[in-house]
Amino acid sequence: MTEATDLSRDYEPTLGDYFALLKPRVMSLVVFTALVGLLAAPVPMHPVEIFASILFIAIGAGASGALNMWWDADIDAVMRRTAKRPIPSGRVEPGEALAVGVALSGLAVVMLGLAANLLAAALLAFTIFFYAVVYSMWLKRSTPQNIVIGGAAGAFPPMIGWVCATGSVTIEAWLMFALIFMWTPPHFWALALFMRSDYDDAGVPMLTVTHGRPATRNHILVYTVFLAVFALAAAATSIGGPIYLAVAAVLNALFLKGAIEIWRRDEVQAEADDYAVEKSFFKLSLLYLFLHFGAILLEAALRPFGYGGWGWL
Amino acid sequence: MALSKEHELHQRRKGRNIGVGLLLVGFIVLVFSLTFVKVTRGDFELPKAEQEVSQ
Numbered sequence: 001m002t003e004a005t006d007l008s009r010d011y012e013p014t015l016g017d018y019f020a021l022l023k024p025r026v027m028s029l030v031v032f033t034a035l036v037g038l039l040a041a042p043v044p045m046h047p048v049e050i051f052a053s054i055l056f057i058a059i060g061a062g063a064s065g066a067l068n069m070w071w072d073a074d075i076d077a078v079m080r081r082t083a084k085r086p087i088p089s090g091r092v093e094p095g096e097a098l099a100v101g102v103a104l105s106g107l108a109v110v111m112l113g114l115a116a117n118l119l120a121a122a123l124l125a126f127t128i129f130f131y132a133v134v135y136s137m138w139l140k141r142s143t144p145q146n147i148v149i150g151g152a153a154g155a156f157p158p159m160i161g162w163v164c165a166t167g168s169v170t171i172e173a174w175l176m177f178a179l180i181f182m183w184t185p186p187h188f189w190a191l192a193l194f195m196r197s198d199y200d201d202a203g204v205p206m207l208t209v210t211h212g213r214p215a216t217r218n219h220i221l222v223y224t225v226f227l228a229v230f231a232l233a234a235a236a237t238s239i240g241g242p243i244y245l246a247v248a249a250v251l252n253a254l255f256l257k258g259a260i261e262i263w264r265r266d267e268v269q270a271e272a273d274d275y276a277v278e279k280s281f282f283k284l285s286l287l288y289l290f291l292h293f294g295a296i297l298l299e300a301a302l303r304p305f306g307y308g309g310w311g312w313l
Numbered sequence: 314m315a316l317s318k319e320h321e322l323h324q325r326r327k328g329r330n331i332g333v334g335l336l337l338v339g340f341i342v343l344v345f346s347l348t349f350v351k352v353t354r355g356d357f358e359l360p361k362a363e364q365e366v367s368q
Binding site for chain 1: 325326328329332333343346347349350351354
């Protein structure tokens with residue numbers, strides 16, 4: 001059924017319904033981390049180029065969200081959290097979501113190539129492919145490590161931002177990638193420990209179900225330890241500096257403490273205080289990511305005044 | 314049905330059509346600005362090959 005002939009439709013989708021396909025909340029995180037990656041780079045860009053680059057990275061991320069909603073419409077309808085999304089609620093046709101996703105993916109990749117450079121465009125294309133195909137279509141429903149895979153897709157934006165400015169992938173870009181990549185599993189699995197989710201009804205394997213809760217607690221600790229290593233290593237590179245080091249030292253100490261407490265507990269203890277430790281760990285994880293990237297941004301913002309990084313000490 | 318007559322569908326989709334129109338205008342402005350920035354950077358430097366020829 002084409003748009004023009006579809007007069008019988010009860011509900012006329014608004015622009016907002018199509019916008020909702022792009023997962024605006026995920027997009028806002030993408031904008032923030034990509035902008036930090038771009039501004040932390042030692043190569044300045046023109047403000048118009050910065051605006052265009054961030055916009056098209058965000059549109060690319062949104063397009064992969066639309067493709068994900070098209071592919072996952074069946075399980076989104078089963079789960080309470082996602083049942084109100086545009087496709088399961090009937091506001092947007094699946095075919096429309098696919099068309100929006102494919103069209104915006106192409107637009108975003110081509111325009112990022114023109115606004116920034118071809119490597120950034122290629123990375124954006126890979127990110128969309130990775131999220132829509134490798135994560136959504138292939139691994140999400142077949143392995144409890146799906147969170148790790150999905151986290152990789154979320155970790156690309158700061159690297160793409162960095163590449164927009166510099167044209168190359170350096171250690172700083174990899175460390176910003178690692179920061180989000182290693183952060184995602186403990187962040188999400190902490191949530192999975194205290195949130196009764198209906199992933200099981202939808203047939204999506206979750207670590208808490210497939211390997212049990214004690215195994216999930218072990219996983220959280222291991223990822224948090226590696227996360228701390230990468231987060232502190234970043235302090236020694238050109239995106240780091242005394243402010244970043246101070247922020248990272250405090251946050252990683254707190255995060256490690258939380259992960260160890262989670263690891264030491266069992267379900268009886270957790271249920272006794274209604275998952276207080278897991279809940280506070282999850283809240284801290286939100287602050288953790290925001291403040292790390294905030295500190296990287298602050299170091300970059302102070303650079304023009306001679307105070308960013310390690311050079312001025 | 315005469316083409317000039319407004320169908321009820323046009324009313325229903327008015328908000329969406331205006332929105333898409335504004336997005337397209339925004340896109341045009343952005344492409345124009347990008348072009349302007351890229352073309353005027355470096356005070357119209359000659360491409361390397363032409364510089365060598367003119368020396």
